[in-house]
Amino acid sequence: MHDVIAADAATIGEPAVNISIFGVFVLITLVITFKASRNNSSAADFYAAGRNISGTQNGLAIAGDYLSAASFLGIAGAIAVYGYDGFLYSIGFLVAWLVALLLVAELLRNTARFTMADVLAFRMRQGPVRTAAALSTLVVSLFYLLAQMAGAGGLVTLLLGVTGEAAQAATVVVVGALMIFYVLVGGMRGTTYVQLIKATLLIIGAFVMTVWVLGRYGFNLSSLLGAAQDSSDAAATPRQVLSPGAQYGATGTSKLDFISLGLALVLGTAGLPHVLMRFYTVPTAKDARKSVVWAIWLIGIFYLFSLVIGYGSGALVGADRILAAPGGVNAAAPLLAFELGGTALLGIIAGVAFATILAVVAGLTITASASFAHDVYASVIKKGQSSPDAEVRVARIAAIVIGAVAIGLGILALQAGLNIAFLVALAFAVAASANLPTILYTLFWKGFTTRGALWSIYGGLIACVTLILFSPVVSGAPVNGTTGKSTSLIQGVDFSWFPLNNPAIVSIPLSFFLGWLGTKLSKERPDVDKYAELEVRSLTGIGAEKAVPH
Amino acid sequence: MTLPNERKLLTPQEYRQAQDSPEFAELRRRFRRFAVPMTVAFLAWYLLYVLLSTYATDFMSTEVFGNVNLGLLLGLGQFVSTFAITTLYVRYSGRTTDPIADEMRERLEAHEFSAPRGGGATRA
Numbered sequence: 001m002h003d004v005i006a007a008d009a010a011t012i013g014e015p016a017v018n019i020s021i022f023g024v025f026v027l028i029t030l031v032i033t034f035k036a037s038r039n040n041s042s043a044a045d046f047y048a049a050g051r052n053i054s055g056t057q058n059g060l061a062i063a064g065d066y067l068s069a070a071s072f073l074g075i076a077g078a079i080a081v082y083g084y085d086g087f088l089y090s091i092g093f094l095v096a097w098l099v100a101l102l103l104v105a106e107l108l109r110n111t112a113r114f115t116m117a118d119v120l121a122f123r124m125r126q127g128p129v130r131t132a133a134a135l136s137t138l139v140v141s142l143f144y145l146l147a148q149m150a151g152a153g154g155l156v157t158l159l160l161g162v163t164g165e166a167a168q169a170a171t172v173v174v175v176g177a178l179m180i181f182y183v184l185v186g187g188m189r190g191t192t193y194v195q196l197i198k199a200t201l202l203i204i205g206a207f208v209m210t211v212w213v214l215g216r217y218g219f220n221l222s223s224l225l226g227a228a229q230d231s232s233d234a235a236a237t238p239r240q241v242l243s244p245g246a247q248y249g250a251t252g253t254s255k256l257d258f259i260s261l262g263l264a265l266v267l268g269t270a271g272l273p274h275v276l277m278r279f280y281t282v283p284t285a286k287d288a289r290k291s292v293v294w295a296i297w298l299i300g301i302f303y304l305f306s307l308v309i310g311y312g313s314g315a316l317v318g319a320d321r322i323l324a325a326p327g328g329v330n331a332a333a334p335l336l337a338f339e340l341g342g343t344a345l346l347g348i349i350a351g352v353a354f355a356t357i358l359a360v361v362a363g364l365t366i367t368a369s370a371s372f373a374h375d376v377y378a379s380v381i382k383k384g385q386s387s388p389d390a391e392v393r394v395a396r397i398a399a400i401v402i403g404a405v406a407i408g409l410g411i412l413a414l415q416a417g418l419n420i421a422f423l424v425a426l427a428f429a430v431a432a433s434a435n436l437p438t439i440l441y442t443l444f445w446k447g448f449t450t451r452g453a454l455w456s457i458y459g460g461l462i463a464c465v466t467l468i469l470f471s472p473v474v475s476g477a478p479v480n481g482t483t484g485k486s487t488s489l490i491q492g493v494d495f496s497w498f499p500l501n502n503p504a505i506v507s508i509p510l511s512f513f514l515g516w517l518g519t520k521l522s523k524e525r526p527d528v529d530k531y532a533e534l535e536v537r538s539l540t541g542i543g544a545e546k547a548v549p550h
Numbered sequence: 551m552t553l554p555n556e557r558k559l560l561t562p563q564e565y566r567q568a569q570d571s572p573e574f575a576e577l578r579r580r581f582r583r584f585a586v587p588m589t590v591a592f593l594a595w596y597l598l599y600v601l602l603s604t605y606a607t608d609f610m611s612t613e614v615f616g617n618v619n620l621g622l623l624l625g626l627g628q629f630v631s632t633f634a635i636t637t638l639y640v641r642y643s644g645r646t647t648d649p650i651a652d653e654m655r656e657r658l659e660a661h662e663f664s665a666p667r668g669g670g671a672t673r674a
Contacts, residue, residue, distance in 0.1 A: 296633070
């Protein structure tokens with residue numbers, strides 16, 4: 001009973017409006033996905049949209065894939081409550097794209113076919129390296145997927161006016177079912193269109209809110225900042241929102257924690273399998289370059305909007321109301337939308353928020369299922385002897401299984417009240433530790449061997465997961481006096497010995513070191529012919545996969 | 551090994567020849583001459599910014615004009631440098647590496663690197 005009343009008071013806007021706007025988005029994307037399905041016969045169609053997506057479209061789709069709910073709601077919320085420290089996140093997320101642009105995107109497009117493992121296994125013994133790369137892909141994608149699912153469950157209370165475990169579970173099932181449908185029917189082309197539409201809506205929505213907020217302050221950034229600080233001064237817990245340190249400056253450990261997170265963000269992006277897979281959807285390496293350039297501008301401009309939206313919600317809504325709303329900091333942008341434009345703008349922003357989650361989870365699902373079908377099934381189990389049709393069939397089944405697992409685990413996490421938002425940062429840490437060092441060694445170090453690749457992938461992966469397991473994220477974080485709960489995943493026990501919430505500062509150097517050590521300790525000679533092929537192909541584009549003519 | 555046969559258009563010898571050719575050495579040199587120093591530079595600049603934000607909060611709180619402080623300006627500077635490096639890279643690769651890469655790709659497709667050393671260099 002108590003819950004229902006609290007939720008009633010906390011729900012904002014008109015749930016019917018929010019649901020209808022979201023419904024229109026779903027309807028449009030379903031029709032487009034259905035149309036996209038007509039050209040979905042071959043593996044290149046299903047995994048890579050026939051490599052027919054233009055550079056500009058792909059740049060927009062990358063933005064749609066990358067700007068998750070954590071980016072949209074999380075960063076704006078962190079800026080609204082903690083100010084400057086939230087801004088720091090967005091900078092890591094953006095600068096990271098230079099690694100992808102300068103070192104990874106074009107070379108990968110030239111050498112691989114469908115998955116990250118294609119390039120990692122290029123010069124190595126196929127079986128073991130593909131297995132390792134596929135495992136890392138599945139872990140990163142599943143972590144990311146679960147965080148999005150739980151986010152969807154949390155949003156529903158705020159935006160759709162429903163509450164209780166059953167409603168949250170139903171939301172996760174609906175999101176999961178739509179995601180499976182997009183992937184199953186539309187393949188990569190359908191997923192791309194969903195991401196395109198979502199990115200367009202998201203950027204327009206953020207632009208409108210930004211102009212609106214700035215308009216309130218006479219288009220004077222300084223007065224907006226002043227108002228945000230005044231509002232925070234009046235809050236229950238006043239913070240210096242214009243200076244660094246409100247969130248991470250408390251102790252020496254939390255400072256180190258922030259540096260660790262900063263490393264994971266800047267080095268993780270170019271190792272995220274669902275980002276890498278987007279580079280295969282364009283016809284040539286030059287289009288891959290063009291798509292990253294578009295993505296950098298769109299993502300950068302979007303984060304500048306987030307800065308204004310964040311300080312705007314801090315000033316106009318205030319930290320106290322944001323933290324009291326269901327969803328906590330994630331409620332900042334929706335509350336601001338309601339404050340500015342009432343029910344209509346809130347409905348649009350709510351629809352965009354759900355569209356964001358859908359587009360991201362669809363991208364993650366197709367990546368994970370492609371990796372299972374292409375790397376594990378076709379290359380390792382069938383030793384390359386399976387037909388492309390069988391491979392795509394396995395990918396479709398894998399998409400259903402992965403979707404079902406994500407739905408199940410997402411519901412479990414929500415029902416148990418687990419705080420799994422840390423999984424996004426962990427996914428970046430695993431990508432930065434297990435994937436990026438191996439990709440860089442593979443592309444640029446002639447002497448790199450199979451053992452080196454296995455040690456850097458498994459070393460980075462195991463180090464990340466082990467350290468997080470014994471960190472305050474899982475157990476032993478201090479108990480909050482007012483709520484009586486700690487921020488840890490498991491309450492009431494403490495088996496932590498690793499002090500940081502993000503393992504990247506240890507696991508990234510460790511993975512680079514293990515890749516080097518494994519190579520030095522292996523008896524196997526590096527395959528010089530394969531390296532010649534990889535290097536010549538990566539820089540000239542000879543032998544790169546061609547677009548499928550339709 | 552799992553690559554389908556129809557894509558094995560070039561022999562390992564051709565790839566070795568191409569890799570050993572002076573024009574490929576030049577292509578690799580030009581690619582790395584931009585990518586490596588630039589990566590070191592933007593990572594160092596990013597780390598400096600993160601370290602300043604973490605350990606030099608008083609310095610970052612220095613107000614420059616109105617409520618805008620140094621931390622915010624340096625943060626916006628990260629955006630500017632990211633956009634600038636992106637633009638520079640597009641211009642650099644379009645002028646410096648693409649012409650060699652395009653020419654080598656055409657010659658590889660014509661199997662001009664199958665002859666022993668020097669076979670390709672006489673063209674041009």
